[in-house]
Amino acid sequence: MTSNKKRIRLSEIIGPAFYETHKLIDMGVIDEAVEAGGRASLKSSYVGTELVLQLLKHPDCHALVTRQVGDTMRDSVYAQILWAIDKLGLTTKFKCTQSPLQCTYTPTGQRILFRGLDDPQKIKSIKLPFGYIGILWFEEADQIKGGEDAVRNVQQSALRGGEFGLTFISFNPPAASRNWANRYAREERKGKRVHHSTYLQAPAAWLGPKFLAQAEYIKETQPTKYRHEYLGEVVGSGTQVFENLRLEPISQKTIRNFDTIENGVDWGWYPDPWAFNRCHYDAAHKTLYIFDELTRLRTSNEETAKLVQQRIESWESVTADSAEMKSCADYRAAGLPCRAAQKGPGSVRESMKWLQGLAAIIIDPVRCPATAAEFSEYEYERDPRTGEVLPGYPDVNNHHIDAVRYAVEGVWRRRGS
16 A cells, blocks of 8 residues: 555444445545544544545645635645545655645655635635645635535536546534535435435544543533534524434335325425325334335426326325315326315424324434434524523424324324323
8 A cells, every 4th residue: 555664454444334434435436435433433533534545546646635615725635635644654655735735745746735615716726736636635624614515616626627526515413404415415316425424433542541531421411512523413503493314215115114104295296295105113112214205396297196196105195285185186086095184273382292102203314314413403593682592492404393293193183282
């Protein structure tokens, strides 16, 4: 890996939590690594090391490291790259300067450039002596103004030419689920790996007894702070409606064992979408599983009825929003056993309280990305003047939430709130 006589072992530099990501990058399976995690999870150390390793593997490409504010780079990502270069035994092979802020691999002339996103012109004006930028690192990505659009703009400006392209996005998950970085981490695509790490996966000797003792103290005295800062959990900003939410895979084997399935539809056209969900309620464990969804815009009742028919078994029924009785009738005419929800006074409050009172609401984020986003980002509103939380449930971005409420209406009405 280096020309040093002493061979460097990656296990001495990279935490075990990142072995799989390193392997997949080396195999060329992924072109984007999203590394989210809590304090001291070693994600920045890993990304800095991986960036240098990949630079050496691709001698015709350069790397660009970014943060929102350029003035913060010298003592953060630049220092992290210096650490990686030293740990890899490559100090004599790199020339690193602070004006301009960059590291140059002297055997080839490859550069690691550092730019703040607060001055986009500095990225557009990058001139290279040869080759192309093939590696990007967005550190503290949750702080990037413009979110995903800003990241895409940098990628389109920087990743031009060349066969190799690799993007790193690293951040500590913000408390609010609706932050763009948290939302981005829930989205999956081919070639993108989303990985979460914590200090508990790091070798204890690397962290030291003082850090571990402080983490235990915070765990005992401030559990929510511990979950957010040390475990990197999205704990919410104090206004989240569903504190019992779990986003995790629901296997096909698990679904086959569901003895009852509830289906719900919330009518929509545009801009509000039509939403459909399939659920199973495990009464013994007070757990609701949401494992299927459909979302459509500008789609007729005839077309959505066909979609639902392809999704459900012959013995299943559908409960839909009673605000559109004609739509319910259209479904029945299409051969679907569709009944209108018994809304009535207090139905929203009672059904929402029932959902909030469950031991868990489990949503498969791959099968149900829109539903996972709605439940995760659904928060109480605050008074803009006083900041106090307002009573009631906001009627916004809750189409799948409503579909789920209708689906389980027969359950919560039988059992009460």
